[in-house]
Amino acid sequence: MSETSIDSDRRARLLDTALAVFARYGFRKTSMEEVARAADISRQGLYLHFRDKEALFRAAIARMLETGLAAVDAELARDAPIGPRLYAAMKAWYGRSVGTPAANAEEIFARSVALLGGAMEAAGAEVPRKLEAAIAASPLAARLAERGLTAADAALTLEACGLGLKHAGLTREAFKARLAAAVSLAVGAPVRPG
Amino acid sequence: MSETSIDSDRRARLLDTALAVFARYGFRKTSMEEVARAADISRQGLYLHFRDKEALFRAAIARMLETGLAAVDAELARDAPIGPRLYAAMKAWYGRSVGTPAANAEEIFARSVALLGGAMEAAGAEVPRKLEAAIAASPLAARLAERGLTAADAALTLEACGLGLKHAGLTREAFKARLAAAVSLAVGAPVRPG
DNA sequence: ACTAGACAAGTATCGTCTCGTTTGTCTAGT
DNA sequence: ACTAGACAAACGAGACGATACTTGTCTAGT
Numbered sequence: 001m002s003e004t005s006i007d008s009d010r011r012a013r014l015l016d017t018a019l020a021v022f023a024r025y026g027f028r029k030t031s032m033e034e035v036a037r038a039a040d041i042s043r044q045g046l047y048l049h050f051r052d053k054e055a056l057f058r059a060a061i062a063r064m065l066e067t068g069l070a071a072v073d074a075e076l077a078r079d080a081p082i083g084p085r086l087y088a089a090m091k092a093w094y095g096r097s098v099g100t101p102a103a104n105a106e107e108i109f110a111r112s113v114a115l116l117g118g119a120m121e122a123a124g125a126e127v128p129r130k131l132e133a134a135i136a137a138s139p140l141a142a143r144l145a146e147r148g149l150t151a152a153d154a155a156l157t158l159e160a161c162g163l164g165l166k167h168a169g170l171t172r173e174a175f176k177a178r179l180a181a182a183v184s185l186a187v188g189a190p191v192r193p194g
Numbered sequence: 195m196s197e198t199s200i201d202s203d204r205r206a207r208l209l210d211t212a213l214a215v216f217a218r219y220g221f222r223k224t225s226m227e228e229v230a231r232a233a234d235i236s237r238q239g240l241y242l243h244f245r246d247k248e249a250l251f252r253a254a255i256a257r258m259l260e261t262g263l264a265a266v267d268a269e270l271a272r273d274a275p276i277g278p279r280l281y282a283a284m285k286a287w288y289g290r291s292v293g294t295p296a297a298n299a300e301e302i303f304a305r306s307v308a309l310l311g312g313a314m315e316a317a318g319a320e321v322p323r324k325l326e327a328a329i330a331a332s333p334l335a336a337r338l339a340e341r342g343l344t345a346a347d348a349a350l351t352l353e354a355c356g357l358g359l360k361h362a363g364l365t366r367e368a369f370k371a372r373l374a375a376a377v378s379l380a381v382g383a384p385v386r387p388g
Numbered sequence: 389a390c391t392a393g394a395c396a397a398g399t400a401t402c403g404t405c406t407c408g409t410t411t412g413t414c415t416a417g418t
Numbered sequence: 419a420c421t422a423g424a425c426a427a428a429c430g431a432g433a434c435g436a437t438a439c440t441t442g443t444c445t446a447g448t
Binding site: 031032033043044047051052053 | 439440441442443
Binding site for chain 4: 239242
């Protein structure tokens with residue numbers, strides 16, 4: 001580590017505000033000055049914790065992926081029927097930025113892929129695998145098998161739905177309603193949006 | 195009409211080749227000269243049929259929407275089970291540009307929305323309505339109702355899947371396989387990709 | 389551990405210029 | 419109905435220097 005040690009909570013909050021600023025203006029148009037101001041810290045304080053702007057950005061994105069995947073795991077591990085669990089997990093992952101105008105989402109995404117390498121795609125590909133595992137371990141697997149369908153079919157279809165809804169530019173409410181409908185269709189029983 | 199009359203077949207072929215050129219290079223980077231050459235016509239011939247570049251582009255996009263929606267109707271009206279009909283209709287609509295690199299799809303889309311006004315969104319919104327009508331008129335509607343789901347739920351979910359798969363950057367084969375899986379899930383029985 | 393202030397080097401951004409291309413129109417001709 | 423060739427006006431791409439901003443580092447101080 002070339003950075004100085006830092007309280008884990010502070011670091012988390014710092015990265016969250018940094019990500020918010022980056023998301024708002026994009027990577028290029030966001031200055032370290034702006035991030036520092038938003039985080040109530042000096043510009044030099046930022047350089048004390050992160051080698052440079054890229055390192056800060058990478059850490060912010062990495063944290064987003066990390067907490068996102070952790071949320072998916074947590075929702076899927078809850079004690080509830082498979083439908084609501086799938087819904088909550090997908091809402092946590094695909095609904096993250098829904099309702100935000102996010103004018104420069106494209107630039108952020110491209111920069112993330114460029115700086116994070118395969119970690120971006122890896123995280124994205126992990127979600128349908130987690131969904132599949134949860135389905136396979138639930139009674140839904142047997143019901144799907146009866147109709148000649150696999151847990152992987154259902155998981156990949158849910159992924160396509162999630163991505164489609166994410167990029168549809170819906171309001172948060174509409175997103176939730178249609179995600180609930182998609183999960184309902186997959187599990188064969190109504191799931192309430194929450 | 196300010197344009198001269200033209201044989202309907204010739205017009206159709208002209209618009210198809212124009213669309214192909216526009217799709218390849220985008221609206222801005224495509225010159226009337228290029229379109230004329232691709233259509234084996236003189237540049238002045240183009241101006242004889244279309245007021246200007248925008249009118250040509252609008253006509254090409256309008257034709258694409260028109261033939262696309264007609265294909266959806268035709269596939270849904272076939273004499274076959276609801277699953278294969280939904281699959282074929284969605285493949286025709288959402289799979290239209292799958293497998294094409296389409297580097298400037300974004301520019302084409304933005305320009306279409308700018309020049310076609312609401313016609314673009316209207317056509318897009320019509321597809322799930324057509325899917326819904328086909329589902330509602332099939333035995334699938336009753337099976338869905340048993341589980342507390344509506345034809346609209348299924349149609350909107352299929353739309354989300356279609357859009358998600360369309361923008362996933364898959365190969366044509368992968369697209370077909372995953373579209374078949376999605377339709378299978380919706381109808382509750384395996385549908386073969388074709 | 390953190391801030392304040394200053395620094396050279398690098399990078400966007402701006403207005404302006406030029407040059408080649410494209411557009412839309414015209415005329416003349418088949 | 420269509421082509422050929424020419425045309426002014428508009429446009430886009432590229433180059434240019436001037437200006438302001440940003441980055442990353444340093445030093446001094448709390």
